[in-house]
Amino acid sequence: xxxxxxxxxxxxxxxxxxxxxxxxxxxxxxxxxxxxxxxxxxxxxxxxxxxxxxxxxxxxxxxxxxxxxxxxxxxxxxxxxxxxxxxxxxxxxxxxxxxxxxxxxxxxxxxx
Amino acid sequence: xxxxxxxxxxxxxxxxxxxxxxxxxxxxxxxxxxxxxxxxxxxxxxxxxxxxxxxxxxxxxxxxxxxxxxxxxxxxxxxxxxxxxxxxxxxxxxxxxxxxxxxxxxxxxxxxx
Numbered sequence: 185x186x187x188x189x190x191x192x193x194x195x196x197x198x199x200x201x202x203x204x205x206x207x208x209x210x211x212x213x214x215x216x217x218x219x220x221x222x223x224x225x226x227x228x229x230x231x232x233x234x235x236x237x238x239x240x241x242x243x244x245x246x247x248x249x250x251x252x253x254x255x256x257x258x259x260x261x262x263x264x265x266x267x268x269x270x271x272x273x274x275x276x277x278x279x280x281x282x283x284x285x286x287x288x289x290x291x292x293x294x295x296x
Numbered sequence: 297x298x299x300x301x302x303x304x305x306x307x308x309x310x311x312x313x314x315x316x317x318x319x320x321x322x323x324x325x326x327x328x329x330x331x332x333x334x335x336x337x338x339x340x341x342x343x344x345x346x347x348x349x350x351x352x353x354x355x356x357x358x359x360x361x362x363x364x365x366x367x368x369x370x371x372x373x374x375x376x377x378x379x380x381x382x383x384x385x386x387x388x389x390x391x392x393x394x395x396x397x398x399x400x401x402x403x404x405x406x407x408x409x
Contacts, residue, residue: 216395227300227386227400228339235395273339282352282393284329286339 196293203261205290207274212255214276218284219248219259221270228273231259261292269294298323300401302387308407314375317404321368321389328370329398330362333384342385345370346393374406382408 197203209217215236220228234241234248234257241248247260257274274287301320309315321328330342341354345364362372368389374381384405388398 218397220400225402227388227402228398230397230399233397277395280394282327282344282346283341283354284398285341286331288338 193288194291194293196295197264198295199264199266201264203259203264203268203292205259205261205272205274205292207257207259207287209255209257209274209276209287211276211278211285212252213278213280216277217248217250217257218275218277219246219257220273220275220286221268222273222289223270231272264292264294266294266296268292300387300389300399302385302401302404304404305402306405306407308409309377310409311377311379313377314373315377315406316371316373317385317387317406319370319372319387319389319401321370321387322399325389325391325399326368327390327393327396328364328368329388329390330370330372331386331388332356333386333403334382339386342372344393351393377408379408382406 218233219231221231222228232243232248234250239250245262249258271289271291273289275284277284303318327346329344332340343353343362344351348364359375364370384403386403388400390396390398
């Protein structure tokens, strides 16, 4: 089905290091992008979003980068903590579409 | 403000039965989306409703249906259940039908035996 792809299914990082999760999207008409975090037994939780008129947006310990030229999205987590261990999804939407399309997810494992 | 509420949390059914799942969106949100999540397929879009109208539908058979009420609450129904319907069904809401983040509930875990 329709999907936004991810480069790495599992990412293992040392506690305190920075994490980078990548995502490729295929619809050039997409103009709104979101990162979600999902912990076991819970629904996806919003982390950060970015619109296509920006190429970078920062939150608390997280940064999203958008490269429209190569249709690539990344999530950077600074000083990764054990509580960051989860599955991360990117998602895309366009003004003309009513559906948010999700990538297949990347599992982030934080080693103590 | 209360989050998205889904009931029931867990459900066990047998093949051939039907099931109805319920979702109450965040107060003031008129757009409700449903997703199916399985380990192998990730998050697959089922449908989205806005102001009681289905605006978009994913690639699922007609056994999957839904509706939205005037108070924005939504239900989805699966008839003639198959083993492959076992999944986590997630409901999400947002204020606008496009280009706005979705807020998810905890989901209904459906097991079909």
